[in-house]
Amino acid sequence: MTAEIVAAVLWTGVTAYAIFGGADFGAGFWDLFAGGSQKGAAPRELMDEAIGPVWEANHTWLIFDLVVLWTAFSEVFASVMTTLYVPLTLAAIGIVLRGSGFAFRRVTKQLAGRRLFGATFALSSVVTPFFLGAVLGAIASGRVPLGQHGDPITSWVNPTAFLTGFLAVATCAYLAAVFMVHEAHRNERGLERYFEVRAIGASIGAGLLALVGIYVLSNDAPFLFEGLTNEALPFVIVSAICGLATLAMLWKGMIRGTRVLAVLAVAAIIWAWGVAQHPYLLPGEITIQQAAGAEATMVALLVVFALAAVFVVPSLIWLYRLADEDRLEATEG
Amino acid sequence: MLASWFAASFSAAAQPPPQLLPARMQMAFTLGTHIILACLGVAFPLVVLIANWYALRKDDPVALLLAKRWSKVMAVVFAVGAVTGTVLSFEMGLLWPRMLGQFGDVFGFPFAVEGIFFFLEAIFIAIYIYGWKRLSPKVHLWTAVPVVIAGIGGTVSVVAANAWMNHPAGFTMTPSGELTNVDPMAAMFNAGTGYQGLHMLLAAYMVTGFLVASVYAVGWMKGRKDRYHRLGFVIPFAIAAICTPIQIIVGDTAARQVFSKQPTKFAAMELVWKTGPNQPEYIGGILNEETGEVTGAIAIPGLNSILAGFSVNTVVQGLSEVPPEDRPPANVVHLAFDTMVGLGSLLLLLSGWFGFVYWRKRDLPKSKLFWLLAAASGVMAITAMEAGWIVTEVGRQPWIVYGIMRTEEAVTDAEGVWISFGVFVTLYAVVALGTVVVLRGMSRRWRETSDLDDIEDTDVPYGPRHAHEPHESEPG
Numbered sequence: 001m002t003a004e005i006v007a008a009v010l011w012t013g014v015t016a017y018a019i020f021g022g023a024d025f026g027a028g029f030w031d032l033f034a035g036g037s038q039k040g041a042a043p044r045e046l047m048d049e050a051i052g053p054v055w056e057a058n059h060t061w062l063i064f065d066l067v068v069l070w071t072a073f074s075e076v077f078a079s080v081m082t083t084l085y086v087p088l089t090l091a092a093i094g095i096v097l098r099g100s101g102f103a104f105r106r107v108t109k110q111l112a113g114r115r116l117f118g119a120t121f122a123l124s125s126v127v128t129p130f131f132l133g134a135v136l137g138a139i140a141s142g143r144v145p146l147g148q149h150g151d152p153i154t155s156w157v158n159p160t161a162f163l164t165g166f167l168a169v170a171t172c173a174y175l176a177a178v179f180m181v182h183e184a185h186r187n188e189r190g191l192e193r194y195f196e197v198r199a200i201g202a203s204i205g206a207g208l209l210a211l212v213g214i215y216v217l218s219n220d221a222p223f224l225f226e227g228l229t230n231e232a233l234p235f236v237i238v239s240a241i242c243g244l245a246t247l248a249m250l251w252k253g254m255i256r257g258t259r260v261l262a263v264l265a266v267a268a269i270i271w272a273w274g275v276a277q278h279p280y281l282l283p284g285e286i287t288i289q290q291a292a293g294a295e296a297t298m299v300a301l302l303v304v305f306a307l308a309a310v311f312v313v314p315s316l317i318w319l320y321r322l323a324d325e326d327r328l329e330a331t332e333g
Numbered sequence: 334m335l336a337s338w339f340a341a342s343f344s345a346a347a348q349p350p351p352q353l354l355p356a357r358m359q360m361a362f363t364l365g366t367h368i369i370l371a372c373l374g375v376a377f378p379l380v381v382l383i384a385n386w387y388a389l390r391k392d393d394p395v396a397l398l399l400a401k402r403w404s405k406v407m408a409v410v411f412a413v414g415a416v417t418g419t420v421l422s423f424e425m426g427l428l429w430p431r432m433l434g435q436f437g438d439v440f441g442f443p444f445a446v447e448g449i450f451f452f453l454e455a456i457f458i459a460i461y462i463y464g465w466k467r468l469s470p471k472v473h474l475w476t477a478v479p480v481v482i483a484g485i486g487g488t489v490s491v492v493a494a495n496a497w498m499n500h501p502a503g504f505t506m507t508p509s510g511e512l513t514n515v516d517p518m519a520a521m522f523n524a525g526t527g528y529q530g531l532h533m534l535l536a537a538y539m540v541t542g543f544l545v546a547s548v549y550a551v552g553w554m555k556g557r558k559d560r561y562h563r564l565g566f567v568i569p570f571a572i573a574a575i576c577t578p579i580q581i582i583v584g585d586t587a588a589r590q591v592f593s594k595q596p597t598k599f600a601a602m603e604l605v606w607k608t609g610p611n612q613p614e615y616i617g618g619i620l621n622e623e624t625g626e627v628t629g630a631i632a633i634p635g636l637n638s639i640l641a642g643f644s645v646n647t648v649v650q651g652l653s654e655v656p657p658e659d660r661p662p663a664n665v666v667h668l669a670f671d672t673m674v675g676l677g678s679l680l681l682l683l684s685g686w687f688g689f690v691y692w693r694k695r696d697l698p699k700s701k702l703f704w705l706l707a708a709a710s711g712v713m714a715i716t717a718m719e720a721g722w723i724v725t726e727v728g729r730q731p732w733i734v735y736g737i738m739r740t741e742e743a744v745t746d747a748e749g750v751w752i753s754f755g756v757f758v759t760l761y762a763v764v765a766l767g768t769v770v771v772l773r774g775m776s777r778r779w780r781e782t783s784d785l786d787d788i789e790d791t792d793v794p795y796g797p798r799h800a801h802e803p804h805e806s807e808p809g
Contacts (some may be wrong), residue, residue, distance in 0.1 A: 318460070
């Protein structure tokens, strides 16, 4: 039972990273395609302001997820790391380049430097979620054997992992664009339509990928497909409805509520994956129960989670509220 | 059933696996880089907090300007530290999967605690850095307090995980390699957590204090002897100077802990070959690891025994006691230990010098030698800290978990570790270059901007007001 609760908290952590970290990555995606330094200046500046105060806290979810995985489900962590070291190393490199590129651009005034750091930030923002998504796809399609070395290449160079990689990038772009519509609306800088168009484009892209996914998964990951079309079907439907509703509202130029719907669409798909492979942690290899570490450790982790709920969650909410009320802003570098 | 793979890995290989060397080098390199940034992430907030508090209390615009600028430097350093720290959590699994697979649920717990502290630190540092203009000065000042506390808690937690590798506790291992009686609290609060945690925390404050102060010492020597540079020097230097004598005492206690709990490491630190009383203290020197002879050292008779147990009769275990394959490379450990102690002592003298002059004259020392040493103190503190990590990490070899798991048993089987090592060296070199370039750019910009034409800073209620005296600004 404790193992199931810890796994649920881990899934919540993954969901939080997908949403908040995802929106940050997505900002880098739109930064990459914002055009030249003249044309792209206004949207870039707005995105910069939006993610500046929150990206490090958002990013901490990844550390949280890794640490919980290795403490609670050590063998699974070791197996994932030994099989998928290539995409994970590439993701780690991407994370370093992205964080430092972003921080450096903020405090750089010369155009050449800003361009270099900005391009580094933007490019790694697109590449990193792809590799992280591919890792999830590799796990979900049962390509990580327990305690052995899966193939270092074919474990993630395959239809499912590529699908989830691209889906991750599309999801990030989608979330960022929807969030930025709100940001633009609040700031009244005339960028609402700019981000609405992009949010619509990203949601259509993500939707098409999901449709392709039905075909890919039914062939390449039958176990996952089976789960998604049975136990997890309600989650898939919720995700589809929320996604379509967001799309329709954005089309009509309605803003209120789209943020929540977009978040629900993404969260539902992460939980659909979890439910689909439940009770397995590594599909076909090991269940949550079997993978769980010592009971004392699981209990200790639950205590830490409770403390986190008391201290971290209110602090995070305060941070987001301050950011939302425009009470956080950078002074000149 | 799960442990079969890990149990199988326990039969020690005759030849160390080829990926052991690059894996160790990559870990040492990335950790050695991150630790400098981590020190700044942990201790810089206190420096900024004190400057900010002083500024509000004394209504001092110079201190406020320093606090503001330091917070911007802190933002850059914290960002780079956050991502290099993330790399380490990947590397735990990428390089040492078997240690994590075997012991993750024992020593992972302090990392989980550290994760929570880091979360709080990341949240409040963002609020502090971005809250200068719109939060009330009091509220804003208070938002730095959780950053300081979370930094302390995070340091102790993450060092607890390292201390566990030196003092494994909180589990029982069956002959087949299965772990029972796992107690994460006992693992976290192992015999090394207290002294190692305190030792690292003080090191973080020393590194940050001396490093920040050394920037202003350089400015001072260049003739910028204004209030801005005086405060910029005194605040961080005083913090470091207070920590240094405490650090010497903690370090001395730590050495005695190593003597009693990790005798082989202690023997390597002190180049003790044959077990016995009345051991000399070697300063410098090289041990011949065949014959046990020490050459080129200054030997102080009996002092090592006295330091270890307050008496020349204290018996110290020698390296020859353990088989060669269980010994760390003694000379590396010994020279690193001497480097740490030597630089620490020099910093103690420098702190005493500063304290004495300030006590007698209420002024900064005038001596050129003092300022030269102060300008070098940041680099000295970093070198001492890195040397200390070499002592504890190389000194534990060949074990990754002391007495239980060898480093070669923990390493990944993955190929291409040399490639990943090369990539990370290149990557970190680029990031280090970027950090230096942007920080220098900021400092140049600040030096060119006098406060009076800094409109953005003066049009808000909570920002530096006009300085009472003209001054040039040097990097913060």
